[in-house]
Amino acid sequence: MPQRQPTTAAQPAGLAARRAALRLLDAILRRGEALEAALAHAAAGLEDRADRALVHAIVSATLRHMTDIDALIDSATRQRLASDAKARMVLRLSLAQALVLGTPGHAVVATALPLVDGGPRRLVHGVLGTLLRKGGALPDPPNLPKDVAGRWKGAWGGQVLAAARSLLSARAPTDLTLRASEDTAAWAERLSGTSLLPGHVRLSDAPDIAGLEGFSNGSWWVQDIAASLPGRLLGAGAGRHALDLCAAPGGKTMQLAAAGWQVTALDASERRLERLQENLTRTGLTAEVVTADVLQWAPEAPVDAILLDAPCSATGIFRRHPDVLYRAGPRHIAEMAELQAALLDRAAGWLRPGGRLVYATCSLEPDEGERQIERFLAAHPEMQAVAIDPTALPNSVKECAPGQLRLLPGMLSDAGGLDGFFIAHLSRSESD
Missing domain, CATH: 3.40.50.150 (Vaccinia Virus protein VP39)
Known part of the structure; x- marks a missing residue:
């Protein structure tokens, strides 16, 4: 089994996953890569599935709440940080952990500062300290990026825009399409799901798909x-x-x-x-x-x-x-x-x-x-x-x-x- 790196003052627990999260966020925001496609490269070297899942969770939470996280960052800095500045990227990831994922503040700070070695550590430390001491909260549901909100409100109206914000904060259900629609009731019962159409089953949580009954024999697909x-x-x-x-x-x-x-x-x-x-x-x-x-x-x-x-x-x-x-x-x-x-x-x-x-x-x-x-x-x-x-x-x-x-x-x-x-x-x- 791969050996975990020992925890030291220079290498706090979880730092490798945060470095991977920073690489992933950079690939998405600066290079326009898709999250799922960029994840493997960004998380290369992380052998533990839990660490890779953490990288995904941190970046996903950051993207869902980034409009509001950026507003918090701007409220705590005298001069606006550039959108692609490393300090802003690190602050985004750190605040998502603290305010969305519930990571303790001391762990957030300990894993944030090494990410800006050679950079504005004092700025990052000061902004994090200020915002975490205030005990701030993010809007629920989160706001969409301004350009997206403007397009969708213009096309579909305020009610749809409000619904989109709600969807952004909620976990999407898992839908299955059945190979044989006549088996709908049976599969809904077996998988403790509901059906909205013949040949469809909806699961409310996000299970281990490959471990569910019916996956290996191809009775359904996601x-x-x-x-x-x-x-x-x-x-x-x-x-x-x-x-x-x-x-x-x-x-x-x-x-x-x-x-x-x-x-x-x-x-x-x-x-x-x-x-x-x-x-x-x-x-x-x-x-x-x-x-x-x-x-x-x-x-x-x-x-x-x-x-x-x-x-x-x-x-x-x-x-x-x-x-x-x-x-x-x-x-x-x-x-x-x-x-x-x-x-x-x-x-x-x-x-x-x-x-x-x-x-x-x-x-x-x-x-x-x-x-x-x-x-x-x-x-x-x-x-x-x-x-x-x-x-x-x-x-x-x-x-x-x-x-x-x-x-x-x-x-x-x-x-x-x-x-x-x-x-x-x-x-x-x-x-x-």
């Missing part, structure tokens, strides 16, 4: 209920051919295969497709798996259905991945919208007459949803909206326009909420 709706709209496949574009890690591919579609799953990432193949193997489902760029590849013949879960800003999954609040700005959103338009235009030509297209993004940005489909339909008169079957939706979720769903913070709030999504259900004219 998938937020919002992410399951695009696949549900296509219904039973009856052996017809469907393309799942940008398919990895495979939740929608498995849905379509379980519903009887002959699926071709396409993704440009070979590494991510390995995970998709592992999921198919575990569940006993089959699909043709293709590594290719949608903008360079084409099917041999027109297909019956296409599911395009397009690359996007991912702002709709902020409650699980708070780093997106700081990585997805207007420039990134515009770049994603341009890519989505190209993918939609290319995919439209692959449908047979009467074939259906489901477009989805896990985004709360209208440019990646409503405006994208408005542009697409104007450019493709052969495509039209298809009414969405209300039985495929959870109670209280309804079309916002013909063939469109807009899933927003506040929906299903009594049941634990859901991720933000935009979904459009379209078909190609029979006569073109």
